[in-house]
Amino acid sequence: xxxxxxxxxxxxxxxxxxxxxxxxxxxxxxxxxxxxxxxxxxxxxxxxxxxxxxxxxxxxxxxxxxxxxxxxxxxxxxxxxxxxxxxxxxxxxxxxxxxxxxxxxxxxxxxxxxxxxxxxxxxxxxxxxxxxxxxxxxxxxxxxxxxxxxxxxxxxxxxxxxxxxxxxxxxxxxxxxxxxxxxxxxxxxxxxxxxxxxxxxxx
Numbered sequence: 001x002x003x004x005x006x007x008x009x010x011x012x013x014x015x016x017x018x019x020x021x022x023x024x025x026x027x028x029x030x031x032x033x034x035x036x037x038x039x040x041x042x043x044x045x046x047x048x049x050x051x052x053x054x055x056x057x058x059x060x061x062x063x064x065x066x067x068x069x070x071x072x073x074x075x076x077x078x079x080x081x082x083x084x085x086x087x088x089x090x091x092x093x094x095x096x097x098x099x100x101x102x103x104x105x106x107x108x109x110x111x112x113x114x115x116x117x118x119x120x121x122x123x124x125x126x127x128x129x130x131x132x133x134x135x136x137x138x139x140x141x142x143x144x145x146x147x148x149x150x151x152x153x154x155x156x157x158x159x160x161x162x163x164x165x166x167x168x169x170x171x172x173x174x175x176x177x178x179x180x181x182x183x184x185x186x187x188x189x190x191x192x193x194x195x196x197x198x199x200x201x202x203x
Contacts, residue, residue: 023119
């Protein structure tokens with residue numbers, strides 16, 4: 001899988017995990033807001049958004065577990081990758097799925113690939129924003145320290161771009177990986193076993 005090739009360097013592995021953790025934090029904040037909205041209003045719209053966000057958080061956490069498995073050389077990793085290759089032929093591309101007509105305000109259901117790609121893109125945007133801020137400050141009052149920070153962020157931007165463009169496996173295989181590990185994590189939670197990411201999704 002391409003993820004193994006791109007994530008061979010520790011720095012790129014850490015970028016992937018940073019992207020997942022940052023996006024998870026944002027999604028869980030959204031989830032808390034919509035939970036509070038549903039608790040106060042009981043609206044069907046808020047409940048639907050809670051369900052979508054819970055599913056997104058579950059799959060993103062599963063992808064984070066997979067990344068940690070790649071980083072640490074987990075014993076279960078070859079089995080998961082083999083299952084992903086075998087079962088991916090049964091995954092229907094999202095564009096071919098029949099879609100129910102939904103209100104314009106309805107929250108979009110993202111594929112696992114799009115969900116992770118957005119996490120990587122959000123990390124890229126964050127680094128770009130910090131780089132822009134430093135460049136503006138450097139233009140007004142140049143310093144050697146800021147110049148070194150700009151060089152470092154420029155390198156990080158390049159790494160983030162390569163990660164988003166080349167760091168993702170085939171979309172169907174990613175779908176299988178995210179669902180398999182999400183189910184495994186749900187089972188571990190039911191059995192009271194420790195989950196690999198600290199942030200637990202309340203059911």
